[in-house]
Amino acid sequence: MRKNRARKPAALAAAALLAVTGCSTGGGTSAASSGGGDQVPPTASAGELRDHALKSLQGKTAAFVPIGMGTPLMAEWSRQLQRGFEAAGMHYVLRDPNWDTAKQAEAVQSLINEKPAVLVVHNFDVQLLAKLIQQAQQAGIYVVQINMVSNYKSDAFVGADTIDLGRRIATDIVTQCGASTPTSHEVQIVQGDATSGFTLDVMAGAKQVFDQHPEIKIVSTQAANWDRTKAHDITATVIRQHPDLCASWGFWDQMQYGAATAIKEAGKLGQVKVFTSDHSNITCEGVRDGMFFESYGYSVPTQGADIVAIAKYLVQSGQAPGTARIADYTPLVKIDKANWNQPDTCYDGKNDGLTVR
Known part of the structure; x- marks a missing residue:
């Protein structure tokens, strides 16, 4: 997710993990982990x-x-991970592939050779790192995936329940654009990467709702690949073709701000309600300024803290990488005019307890 809170104790994630990791689901190595102990x-x-x-x-x-890197989302994850791991006496390493799929795969392969105790990955798509994740676990490295899942499930996944996220936003769109409203019922969808786990699961959740509301007309579903400029250009074309558009839904606030800008340029803000997800300062400022109608945050600072808690458990557990498959879904929080300026609602990747004014 490119260029331009409800918090819960991280210990809850570790407690949940303790309850489930006694049962092996297979797929790991019998060798001791580089991070584990008796x-x-x-x-x-x-x-x-x-x-x-x-x-x-x-x-x-x-x-x-x-x-x-280069966005509040990535900065906040890295900030929380560095703070948590270093407080535990561990070394923290960041390898930034700068939005290049080949460089991401190279970075993961290089780290497998270096054998860290824990590897945290953010998947471009469901397939790119699948074999490398398996190789990492076979090399004795615990792997945690964050917010976009791979086809190969590692020791842990921490992120949004994106199927539920899709259901929630689709339900809110029906409320604003459905049969009981005096609108065109026309909706635009701006996907991220079409093969990312995030996009696929959000669409699956949305389909469950939209299938029950045939009055909703999806007039455009295009992938902007998490890029703000591409989202702007796609939306500028859609709004010309569908001047009565009721809603535009983009899957990430950083990207969807470009779509909102195109809608503003067309003089359609207000008529076209702009939906998105995440809760960086871009969301809160967008809601404040009328660019966004609503967003759903997924507790990004908590995700970082939960990853640290789960990783510390895995390293201490003595179990082999690949012998557990667990998921920690962080809370979803709707952000709109009613709460955009509340403490901890949004984050900026730099500060704790950020309140947007």
Whole structure:
């Protein structure tokens, strides 16, 4: 997701993990992880438990490979990961492929050779890193996927429940543009990358709603590949072809701001309600300024904290990478005129407790 809060304790993610990882789902190696250690017996003293935890983590490396830095979303993930891992005595490594799929695969392959204890990846699409994730686990590396899932499921996934996200926004679009409204019922959809896990699951959730409302006319479904300029140009064409458009829904606030700009240039803000997701300062400023009608945030700072908690559990657990498949879905929060300026509603990748004015 390119160029231009409800918080919950991260410990909840680790607690949920403790409840489910006793059952192996297979797919891993029997070799000991580079980050793992022997399990602590239930009769261990508090001091022994502490020593095990500290020694298991001290000096280990956690690496993050996003799809590309340069946006509040990537900056906030990296900020939370660096803060959490370094506080635990671990080394933090960031490898930025700068939105280049080949460079992302190269970065992951290089890290497999370096053998960090934990690898956090943000998948361009469902297939690109699938084999590399499996290779990493076979090499003894725990892999956590963030917000866009791969066809190959790693030790953990942390992110939005994108199927539910699709259902929620589609339901809100029906409320604004459905049969009971005096509108054209015409809706534009601006996808991210058409083969990303995020796009595929959001569309699956939306389909469950739109299939029950045949009055909704999807007049355009195009992929802007998370790019603001492309979203602008696509939408400028759509609004000329469909001047009575009721809603434009783009899957990421950074990208969808370009669509909103095209709608504003056409003099259609207000008539065309602009829907999106994420909750960076771009969302709050967009709602404040009337560019966005609503967005759904998915607790991005919490995602970073949850990844750290889950990774610390995995490293201490002594279990082999690939022996668990768990998911931690962070809370979805609707953002609109009623709450855009509340503390912790949005983030900017730099500050805690950001309040947009």
